Amino acid sequence: MKINQKTLWLTFGLLISISISTATQAGETGTVIRADNLKAESSGSAASTDKISPGDQVEIIDRQGAWFKVKLRQTTGWLRLLSVKRGEATKAQGSATDVLKLATGQAGTGQVTAVAGIRGLSEEELKGAKFNPQELGLLKSNSVSAENAQQFASAAGLQVRQVEYLPAPISPEPTKPQGGLGR
Amino acid sequence: MKTLSTFLLLLLVAAMPAQAFDLDMGGGLGDVLKNLPIGKDKGKKQESGSDGVLGLAQAANFKEFSQEEEIKIGTEISGNLLGAAPLVKDVALQHYVNQIGRWVASQSERKDLVWYFGVIESEDVNAFSAPGGYVLITKGLYRKLGSEAQLAGVLAHEIGHIIKKHHLKVMQQSQLIGSASKLVGDKAGQGNSFVKNLIGNGAEICARGLDKDAEFEADRIGMVLTARAGYDAFGLVDVLQEIGHVPSNDSSVALLFKTHPAPDERLAKLGDAVGDRLDSVSDGKALESRLYRLK
Ligand SMILES: [Zn+2]
Numbered sequence: 001m002k003i004n005q006k007t008l009w010l011t012f013g014l015l016i017s018i019s020i021s022t023a024t025q026a027g028e029t030g031t032v033i034r035a036d037n038l039k040a041e042s043s044g045s046a047a048s049t050d051k052i053s054p055g056d057q058v059e060i061i062d063r064q065g066a067w068f069k070v071k072l073r074q075t076t077g078w079l080r081l082l083s084v085k086r087g088e089a090t091k092a093q094g095s096a097t098d099v100l101k102l103a104t105g106q107a108g109t110g111q112v113t114a115v116a117g118i119r120g121l122s123e124e125e126l127k128g129a130k131f132n133p134q135e136l137g138l139l140k141s142n143s144v145s146a147e148n149a150q151q152f153a154s155a156a157g158l159q160v161r162q163v164e165y166l167p168a169p170i171s172p173e174p175t176k177p178q179g180g181l182g183r
Numbered sequence: 184m185k186t187l188s189t190f191l192l193l194l195l196v197a198a199m200p201a202q203a204f205d206l207d208m209g210g211g212l213g214d215v216l217k218n219l220p221i222g223k224d225k226g227k228k229q230e231s232g233s234d235g236v237l238g239l240a241q242a243a244n245f246k247e248f249s250q251e252e253e254i255k256i257g258t259e260i261s262g263n264l265l266g267a268a269p270l271v272k273d274v275a276l277q278h279y280v281n282q283i284g285r286w287v288a289s290q291s292e293r294k295d296l297v298w299y300f301g302v303i304e305s306e307d308v309n310a311f312s313a314p315g316g317y318v319l320i321t322k323g324l325y326r327k328l329g330s331e332a333q334l335a336g337v338l339a340h341e342i343g344h345i346i347k348k349h350h351l352k353v354m355q356q357s358q359l360i361g362s363a364s365k366l367v368g369d370k371a372g373q374g375n376s377f378v379k380n381l382i383g384n385g386a387e388i389c390a391r392g393l394d395k396d397a398e399f400e401a402d403r404i405g406m407v408l409t410a411r412a413g414y415d416a417f418g419l420v421d422v423l424q425e426i427g428h429v430p431s432n433d434s435s436v437a438l439l440f441k442t443h444p445a446p447d448e449r450l451a452k453l454g455d456a457v458g459d460r461l462d463s464v465s466d467g468k469a470l471e472s473r474l475y476r477l478k
Contacts, residue, residue: 043462066416081417081420086427126390130263131259132269135266136262139270142300142301146289148285149286150286150289156470158412158413158468159413163407163411163416165407168399169456
């Protein structure tokens with residue numbers, strides 16, 4: 001009886017700690033993916049306390065809006081969200097290269113087809129798909145009006161903000177269409 | 184003369200961006216060439232000089248789809264996609280996703296379109312868009328979401344493809360345009376032969392990729408529309424970070440990774456584009472608790 005109760009409490013405690021850690025991402029490792037500055041506060045105008053370069057490992061302590069609070073080489077500071085990728089460098093880089101190969105077709109199409117098709121939407125399933133008027137009707141019947149959507153947004157306190165579209169970044173080498181006709 | 188037009192045709196094909204066709208998809212280029220108007224009336228056309236291959240190709244290059252045509256094409260594609268994966272039969276879920284999607288779409292310059300959003304029965308991690316206002320997200324991707332802002336970010340990326348007419352541009356580039364009047368004359372959906380010639384077997388176009396720059400553009404638009412709608416602009420970034428953790432050999436992401444650049448590459452490109460530009464809207468809402476949970 002005593003042991004059971006103890007186990008119960010242990011399980012309970014474990015559950016709490018799991019949910020907290022997923023919420024705050026405390027103790028999670030991050031990998032720097034672009035050169036940037038470590039800031040004293042979560043603001044672009046805050047003082048820079050250190051420089052970071054791709055591959056640097058940080059410990060993610062918290063997230064606030066566009067910023068991660070991190071620990072880098074024993075210093076705590078803030079980094080822009082888009083300068084850090086969550087996860088370990090070695091693992092992340094390994095898979096990223098594989099993914100890149102897949103995305104650029106370097107991995108060969110045989111491989112892609114081999115992993116697809118076991119479940120879900122493979123290319124074959126998409127090609128062989130038959131027009132389904134009932135489902136299309138259902139999709140259309142679910143559409144909501146702009147007014148309805150606005151009400152739902154207001155109910156959660158969402159407020160429209162003026163934000164300009166982002167220009168394409170100037171890259172040193174323009175991205176060329178991948179692959180070629182001969183492949 | 185025949186050799187010349189064949190030569191010109193080859194020249195045209197060679198000049199097309201590789202992304203317009205994925206030769207490995209099969210059916211693509213072969214069908215395209217068969218269905219080209221020039222292939223059919225070669226005998227007549229080649230005599231009239233300016234009306235020949237180049238003339239047609241030029242006309243095709245500059246042809247803009249009307250909104251009516253755009254919607255018909257999107258309807259055909261979506262109807263086929265739903266044939267491969269039907270909607271999740273949860274009215275509350277579908278209604279919820281439509282409210283979020285419509286709100287985000289309302290922040291774009293194409294707020295006057297009728298927008299349709301749906302969650303489809305598939306454990307794949309993916310989302311699709313079709314011209315004219317159709318957006319579908321798989322149950323597998325929905326399951327990975329942790330907040331309404333993340334859902335908004337995913338839908339906003341797809342909305343970006345639609346407002347920039349990315350799919351239509353691929354079709355235009357691939358010289359598949361025949362007579363637009365025929366398309367408008369035909370009944371929408373169901374075996375519309377012109378649309379079939381244009382997009383292959385409907386949903387097939389979803390398996391062909393767009394070019395990388397179109398994807399990066401959709402990511403940038405996605406963040407902006409999400410921010411305009413009042414959400415945490417970084418919802419899409421969260422999702423990309425999450426997807427980046429799925430092993431690349433996992434079959435659930437095979438199609439997504441085939442048709443999109445790697446998550447790391449997308450994050451890096453977004454980082455270059457965003458910089459400090461979204462600093463003024465850092466007070467957006469994530470709305471974790473309002474995210475509709477799958478049954
Ligand atoms: Zn996309």
